[in-house]
Amino acid sequence: MKVIELNKTITESNDKDAALLRKELKEQQMELVNVMSSPGSGKTTLLSRMIQDMGDKRQIGVMEADIASEVDAIRIEKLGAKAIQAHTDGMCHMDAGMTARAMRALLEEKSLDLIFLENVGNLICPAEFDTGATMNMMILSVPEGDDKPLKYPLMFEKSDVLVITKMDTLEYFDFDLELCCERVKRLNPKIKIFPVSAKTGKGMTELENFML
Amino acid sequence: MHELGVTFKIIDDLKEVANENELVEIQKVVICLGEVSTVIPEYLHDCWKWARKREPLLENCELEIEPIKAITMCGDCKKTYETVKYAKICPYCKSENTWLVSGNQMMIKEIEVPEPQEQSM
Ligand SMILES: Nc1nc2c(ncn2[C@@H]2O[C@H](COP(=O)(O)OP(=O)(O)O)[C@@H](O)[C@H]2O)c(=O)[nH]1
Numbered sequence: 001m002k003v004i005e006l007n008k009t010i011t012e013s014n015d016k017d018a019a020l021l022r023k024e025l026k027e028q029q030m031e032l033v034n035v036m037s038s039p040g041s042g043k044t045t046l047l048s049r050m051i052q053d054m055g056d057k058r059q060i061g062v063m064e065a066d067i068a069s070e071v072d073a074i075r076i077e078k079l080g081a082k083a084i085q086a087h088t089d090g091m092c093h094m095d096a097g098m099t100a101r102a103m104r105a106l107l108e109e110k111s112l113d114l115i116f117l118e119n120v121g122n123l124i125c126p127a128e129f130d131t132g133a134t135m136n137m138m139i140l141s142v143p144e145g146d147d148k149p150l151k152y153p154l155m156f157e158k159s160d161v162l163v164i165t166k167m168d169t170l171e172y173f174d175f176d177l178e179l180c181c182e183r184v185k186r187l188n189p190k191i192k193i194f195p196v197s198a199k200t201g202k203g204m205t206e207l208e209n210f211m212l
Numbered sequence: 213m214h215e216l217g218v219t220f221k222i223i224d225d226l227k228e229v230a231n232e233n234e235l236v237e238i239q240k241v242v243i244c245l246g247e248v249s250t251v252i253p254e255y256l257h258d259c260w261k262w263a264r265k266r267e268p269l270l271e272n273c274e275l276e277i278e279p280i281k282a283i284t285m286c287g288d289c290k291k292t293y294e295t296v297k298y299a300k301i302c303p304y305c306k307s308e309n310t311w312l313v314s315g316n317q318m319m320i321k322e323i324e325v326p327e328p329q330e331q332s333m
């Protein structure tokens with residue numbers, strides 16, 4: 001018997017695929033935003049609002065990887081954005097290979113310039129695998145609590161943008177916005193934080209101006 | 213289920229290594245797994261037992277998991293502590309200004325293969 005030492009990180013080949021996809025997206029000037037959150041935090045509602053507000057300035061597509069995504073795809077298409085089905089093969093996250101396969105036709109068509117990837121709803125697995133997106137966006141809703149950064153630090157570390165949504169419900173929950181932001185900034189000093197309500201529209205302009 | 217995705221990644225990597233080294237059989241693979249790596253060892257073992265049957269290269273390949281302790285460092289009192297016990301809050305000074313120094317690793321450490329002469333027999 002012979003031992004072969006490998007010392008190979010398991011995410012290494014995924015990281016390579018991700019870097020390739022990211023390079024191609026940048027060359028085509030396409031923004032791919034990987035949207036991550038717990039289930040029900042309000043991803044589809046927030047995306048719907050952004051499509052309505054920004055649809056005349058950007059060509060928007062939404063890639064659905066969430067399990068309950070067929071319903072969401074219908075919501076998205078009604079608003080005039082293109083819905084793209086991604087296949088996770090029953091997995092709990094999208095990896096770079098799956099994302100690249102779902103993006104292939106779009107990269108050739110060049111008809112879209114802003115694509116949101118609605119990743120599988122959970123705060124653990126999607127943070128572990130780089131999808132090749134040009135921006136990572138995490139959505140945290142007020143009812144989930146301000147201690148999420150303490151429980152799921154990796155997701156906050158990996159995100160470029162944090163949207164704190166359902167701000168209209170703040171008075172009903174013990175959610176300390178300042179403390180939450182402080183905890184997040186400690187994990188990731190460069191992260192941009194946008195408190196919004198997708199229901200009332202408060203705070204959406206700041207977020208959309210940043211995205212445009 | 214996260215472990216299944218990880219299992220497929222390991223299998224892809226091993227197939228590549230086998231190709232490069234012209235291996236037809238791998239008898240054992242050793243994975244280093246951090247305590248807070250998001251992968252649960254028992255689940256990984258279950259996925260492995262199922263998935264290896266689909267690959268002639270790995271049909272009899274045993275999976276060994278070497279756990280790596282998770283350690284967190286406190287930026288205020290500069291002490292380290294066990295992450296799994298105390299999570300983000302330092303047990304010595306109650307600070308939240310802490311970071312993980314070790315424990316999220318997921319790595320293929322080594323594989324065992326038959327000696328070349330064993331293989332040709
Ligand atoms: N009050 C309030 N409810 C919201 C807001 N955004 C989403 N919701 C509600 O939260 C629920 C889940 O939203 P959805 O967008 O489907 O979440 P997803 O699973 O992350 O896509 C729905 O009942 C929405 O109406 C918000 O800003 N304020």
Ligand SMILES: [Mg+2]
Pocket residue numbers: 043044066072118
């Ligand atoms: Mg949804």
Ligand SMILES: [Zn+2]
Pocket residue numbers: 286287288289290291302303304305306307
């Ligand atoms: Zn301390």
